Amino acid sequence: MVSLIGYYTTQFGELWEKSLSDLIEEAINGVLKNTRLDKKQIGAIFFSNMLAGVLENNLHTVSKIAEILGVNIPIFRVEAACASGGVAFHLAKNYLDANPGKNVLVIGAEKMTDYSPEETTSALASAASGEEQEAGLTFPGLYAMMAQYYLGKYKYTEENLAYVSLKNHYHGTLNDKAHFRKQITIEQVMSSPYIAYPLKVLDSCTVSDGASALVLSSDRNVGRKEKSEIKVLASETANDKISLKERNSIDEILATEISADKAFTKAKVNRKDIKVAEVHDCFSIAELLAMEDLGFWKKGKGGKRIKELSTMYGSDGDLIVNTSGGLKASGHPVGATGIKQIGEIFLQLTGQATNRQVNGAKFGLAHNVGGSGGTAVVTILGV
Amino acid sequence: MVSLIGYYTTQFGELWEKSLSDLIEEAINGVLKNTRLDKKQIGAIFFSNMLAGVLENNLHTVSKIAEILGVNIPIFRVEAACASGGVAFHLAKNYLDANPGKNVLVIGAEKMTDYSPEETTSALASAASGEEQEAGLTFPGLYAMMAQYYLGKYKYTEENLAYVSLKNHYHGTLNDKAHFRKQITIEQVMSSPYIAYPLKVLDSCTVSDGASALVLSSDRNVGRKEKSEIKVLASETANDKISLKERNSIDEILATEISADKAFTKAKVNRKDIKVAEVHDCFSIAELLAMEDLGFWKKGKGGKRIKELSTMYGSDGDLIVNTSGGLKASGHPVGATGIKQIGEIFLQLTGQATNRQVNGAKFGLAHNVGGSGGTAVVTILGV
Numbered sequence: 001m002v003s004l005i006g007y008y009t010t011q012f013g014e015l016w017e018k019s020l021s022d023l024i025e026e027a028i029n030g031v032l033k034n035t036r037l038d039k040k041q042i043g044a045i046f047f048s049n050m051l052a053g054v055l056e057n058n059l060h061t062v063s064k065i066a067e068i069l070g071v072n073i074p075i076f077r078v079e080a081a082c083a084s085g086g087v088a089f090h091l092a093k094n095y096l097d098a099n100p101g102k103n104v105l106v107i108g109a110e111k112m113t114d115y116s117p118e119e120t121t122s123a124l125a126s127a128a129s130g131e132e133q134e135a136g137l138t139f140p141g142l143y144a145m146m147a148q149y150y151l152g153k154y155k156y157t158e159e160n161l162a163y164v165s166l167k168n169h170y171h172g173t174l175n176d177k178a179h180f181r182k183q184i185t186i187e188q189v190m191s192s193p194y195i196a197y198p199l200k201v202l203d204s205c206t207v208s209d210g211a212s213a214l215v216l217s218s219d220r221n222v223g224r225k226e227k228s229e230i231k232v233l234a235s236e237t238a239n240d241k242i243s244l245k246e247r248n249s250i251d252e253i254l255a256t257e258i259s260a261d262k263a264f265t266k267a268k269v270n271r272k273d274i275k276v277a278e279v280h281d282c283f284s285i286a287e288l289l290a291m292e293d294l295g296f297w298k299k300g301k302g303g304k305r306i307k308e309l310s311t312m313y314g315s316d317g318d319l320i321v322n323t324s325g326g327l328k329a330s331g332h333p334v335g336a337t338g339i340k341q342i343g344e345i346f347l348q349l350t351g352q353a354t355n356r357q358v359n360g361a362k363f364g365l366a367h368n369v370g371g372s373g374g375t376a377v378v379t380i381l382g383v
Numbered sequence: 384m385v386s387l388i389g390y391y392t393t394q395f396g397e398l399w400e401k402s403l404s405d406l407i408e409e410a411i412n413g414v415l416k417n418t419r420l421d422k423k424q425i426g427a428i429f430f431s432n433m434l435a436g437v438l439e440n441n442l443h444t445v446s447k448i449a450e451i452l453g454v455n456i457p458i459f460r461v462e463a464a465c466a467s468g469g470v471a472f473h474l475a476k477n478y479l480d481a482n483p484g485k486n487v488l489v490i491g492a493e494k495m496t497d498y499s500p501e502e503t504t505s506a507l508a509s510a511a512s513g514e515e516q517e518a519g520l521t522f523p524g525l526y527a528m529m530a531q532y533y534l535g536k537y538k539y540t541e542e543n544l545a546y547v548s549l550k551n552h553y554h555g556t557l558n559d560k561a562h563f564r565k566q567i568t569i570e571q572v573m574s575s576p577y578i579a580y581p582l583k584v585l586d587s588c589t590v591s592d593g594a595s596a597l598v599l600s601s602d603r604n605v606g607r608k609e610k611s612e613i614k615v616l617a618s619e620t621a622n623d624k625i626s627l628k629e630r631n632s633i634d635e636i637l638a639t640e641i642s643a644d645k646a647f648t649k650a651k652v653n654r655k656d657i658k659v660a661e662v663h664d665c666f667s668i669a670e671l672l673a674m675e676d677l678g679f680w681k682k683g684k685g686g687k688r689i690k691e692l693s694t695m696y697g698s699d700g701d702l703i704v705n706t707s708g709g710l711k712a713s714g715h716p717v718g719a720t721g722i723k724q725i726g727e728i729f730l731q732l733t734g735q736a737t738n739r740q741v742n743g744a745k746f747g748l749a750h751n752v753g754g755s756g757g758t759a760v761v762t763i764l765g766v
Contacts, residue, residue: 053436053462053509060464060510063757066622067512067629072641074620075758076470079436079460081443091459091474098480126436127443129450237457239449246450258455374446375458 002096002232004381005103005217006035007343012179012210012331020052020061020111023211025068027107027336031213035103037222042215043102044095045075048088048109049335054123055115065107081127082282083237084108085212085338086368086377090235092216100218108340109211110333120207124334127371129243140204140283142244142372144196147285150251151198156303158198162189163306164284165202168322171313172329174356179208179331203284208331212339214346228350230381233267233363236260237377244372253369255376256293260367264295267363267380271295274319274380275361276348278341280369281326290367291321294378313356323348323356338368338377345381385479385615387764388486388600389418390726395562395593395714403435403444403494406594408451410490410719414596418486420605425598426485427478428458431471431492432718437506438498448490464510465665466620467491468595468721469751469760473618475599483601491723492594493716503590507717510754512626522665523587525627525755527579530668533634534581539686541581545572546689547667548585551705554696555712557739562591562714586667591714595722597729611733613764616650616746619643620760627755636756639676643750643761647678650746650763654678657702657763658744659731661724663752664709673750674704677761696739706731706739721751721760728764 008030010023018026024047032039047065052058062075080087085108092106112120125133128142151157166186172178184202192202216232238258244250264271271294279294281287288302296319297305310317324330324344327337345364347353366379391413393406401409407430415422430448435441445458463470468491475489495503508516511525534540549569555561567585575585599615621641627633647654654677662677664670671685679702680688693700707713707727710720728747730736749762 050442051436053434054440054442056513057437057505057509057516058513059433059437059462060625060754060757062463063510063622063625063754064512066757067624067626072621072623072637074473075622076474077462079442079462080445087459090457091478094478094481095474097482098477122440126440127446129447130439130441133440238455239446239458240455241450242443242446243450254455371443371446374443374449 002093002216002218003229004214004232004346005229006031006215007346008034009177009212009340009343010210011177012208012333014113015209020109021064021068023109023209024065024107027109027211027213028069031105031215035215037103037215039069039071041103042073042105044073045105046088046092047075047077047107048084048339049077050079050081050084051110051123051334054126080375081370082334083338083368083370083375083377084335086379087237089338089342089379090237090377093232093235096216096218103215103217103219103222105213105215106339107211107213108336108338110335111209112207112333113209132243140196140199143283143285144199145244146250147198150285153251154300154303159186159190160303160307161203161284162186163309164281164287165189165328167309167312168281168326168328171323171356172325174313175325175330178325178329179206180329199283205282205327205332208333210331210333210336212336212343214339214343230346230349230383233269233382234263234380236262236266239375240373242371242374253289253293253373253376255373256290259376259378260294263378263380269363269380273363274365276323276345276358276364277319277321278324278344279321279367281322281328282332294367320358323353323358341366341368342379349381349383385476385599385601386612387597387615387729388605388612389414389598390729391417392560392595392723392726393593394560395591395716397496398592401592403492404447404451406492406592407448407490410492410594410596411452414488414598418598420486420598422452422454424486425456425488427456428488429471429475430458430460430490431467431722432460433462433464433467434493434506434717437509463758464753465717466721466751466753466758466760467718470620472721472725472762473620473760476615476618479599479601486598486600486602486605488596488598489722490594490596491719491721493718494592495590495716496592515626523579523582526666526668527582528627529633530581533668536634537683537686542569542573543686543690544586544667545569546692547664547670548572548711550692550695551664551709551711554706554739555708557696558708558713561708561712562589563712582666588665588710588715591716593714593716593719595719595726597722597726613729613732613766616652616765617646617763619645619649622758623756625754625757636672636676636752636759638756638759639673642759643677646761646763652746652763656746657748659706659728659741659747660702660704661707661727662704662750664705664711665715677750703741706736724749724751725762732764732766
């Protein structure tokens with residue numbers, strides 16, 4: 001059994017004074033300190049990053065990490081667009097399954113705010129198909145089509161979507177590492193400018209800088225020393241067609257459905273056992289699709305369910321979602337996001353989530369998506 | 384035990400009529416045909432590519448592969464500069480170790496010749512440190528410093544280096560998939576223009592387009608059906624500092640030494656058992672360093688040994704090196720290179736190497752390097 005024995009995240013935000021290397025170094029040193037491990041006890045590192053090649057001509061970052069840390073161990077870089085973090089975690093767990101008795105560090109980092117909005121938007125569009133890029137589609141445009149279709153099919157309005165942002169911004173106020181820590185109202189969401197109809201500024205996550213790191217372990221000597229240890233019950237991933245127009249349906253993400261079914265089967269856990277979840281809310285519509293595709297809500301019911309706010313911290317709901325603030329308020333430094341999601345569940349299940357602690361949670365889930373759904377990863381953790 | 388059960392490579396060269404997707408599709412279909420496997424029998428795919436993000440804003444290629452192939456299985460993209468292929472193979476083997484009974488496809492592809500030399504050279508420099516890039520160093524420059532140091536330290540001349548190119552170009556004439564199929568002379572190498580003193584045009588590999596694919600298997604049902612099956616005895620990787628100036632020595636590649644030692648120990652094979660090897664000859668100097676760092680030749684003896692041409696096909700040497708033509712003559716479509724190297728050893732050990740067949744080889748080795756030595760992978764295969 002592979003355990004998660006520590007987590008560290010940098011602040012997420014506009015960190016203009018910090019380079020990608022600075023963020024990586026802070027996150028690695030932070031998680032080593034939190035786990036009381038020496039770097040010599042780390043057997044391998046998995047590194048998640050999407051954009052450093054495109055934005056700063058910075059590839060072969062694995063070797064830079066070897067230099068920062070002064071180690072010669074295997075270091076692997078994984079890229080799967082916005083799901084890079086979840087996929088890196090998946091491969092790290094897999095690495096431990098094949099090489100038991102080791103500690104493996106997983107780190108995700110992204111540096112996005114030093115560039116113009118045009119540069120960042122274009123770089124992010126690299127996760128769409130070439131045809132979509134040539135048609136001028138950006139990710140707000142792709143998710144706007146999914147939103148428009150969903151709202152029309154199930155007779156909802158833009159206001160239904162706004163509740164996702166309301167909830168996640170409230171959670172952001174409770175997380176001192178979040179990019180945005182300001183409560184917003186439904187009226188503010190509704191009156192914010194359109195990015196791509198029907199999605200508005202406040203339906204959309206931001207670009208952020210940040211790095212997050214975890215240590216996975218099947219080293220029994222280390223595990224026993226740790227008080228904060230939770231089990232990785234499942235980490236499952238699936239891929240799907242990159243182009244929205246090639247999919248059978250655009251109001252569901254098949255890769256999420258497949259990953260979730262595999263993960264729940266593998267973990268031998270029921271949907272109702274999950275008390276905390278981090279789901280991929282790059283846009284408000286994405287959280288509704290995620291809740292349905294993960295099997296928490298029935299298809300088409302998301303617009304109604306979100307208005308009940310039963311997934312908001314402090315409600316009497318059975319499942320609290322995106323206590324970190326989600327991508328919306330916590331920020332979305334792409335390579336770090338999937339790691340931070342799992343880290344947030346780690347904090348919740350080990351009782352370290354401070355003023356946003358969900359009490360009594362024994363199982364949690366993290367859900368990370370790449371592109372408009374071409375990659376999905378579902379991770380289930382348990383005490 | 385993980386077996387290698389099939390290989391396919393596209394032509395390497397200036398393939399202006401083919402896109403990255405075209406090359407991927409050809410290589411995947413080719414290896415499925417060679418292994419007589421249906422795509423439904425593939426459990427996962429590992430994809431190696433370095434530059435599509437930088438050169439054509441093309442990331443999240445895993446999802447594109449899902450679309451090309453019409454599958455929803457896990458697909459992983461790995462990047463480790465010019466060692467991307469070797470690292471993808473390493474993680475694929477690791478995946479099978481953790482998930483026995485499956486078939487895993489490994490594919491590497493790169494599209495490099497549609498861009499200006501300045502664009503490609505700059506993109507390749509992304510594998511060097513930021514400081515090296517800012518200093519104006521390109522990879523010819525970095526390897527030139529290593530060459531200059533080596534030649535001075537061991538009292539060799541540029542002519543010693545030229546024998547690497549002579550040999551590998553001869554091998555290229557025997558490989559119908561090679562980019563260059565023209566024999567060259569020592570005089571031609573010596574009179575070719577300098578790229579970065581003391582390295583000349585004919586000391587240097589080219590940029591190429593191409594894709595190569597392998598299938599790894601621990602599915603016993605499939606394995607038994609296959610006639611061409613060889614064992615993956617070891618696949619080991621190590622990393623080192625990215626900046627040349629941070630290394631203890633620049634006439635050896637520590638990551639290669641560590642990987643080789645680990646691989647020979649794991650495979651329980653001696654250096655003298657290896658009869659065919661593909662080593663990373665991005666520049667002529669690199670093959671000499673590789674032969675020494677892998678432990679085939681004593682440190683500093685490479686310049687002398689290469690002139691004996693005992694590693695050339697048709698000689699009576701005990702170890703024939705780079706029968707594919709190496710990066711020098713076979714070409715270097717970066718993401719494909721590490722896969723092609725292993726594929727060449729597969730052809731040799733299964734008796735499919737046609738007019739360059741080394742007879743009686745029971746063990747072979749492939750050696751893939753990223754950057755100026757920040758990553759190395761050593762793979763040992765056996766019948």
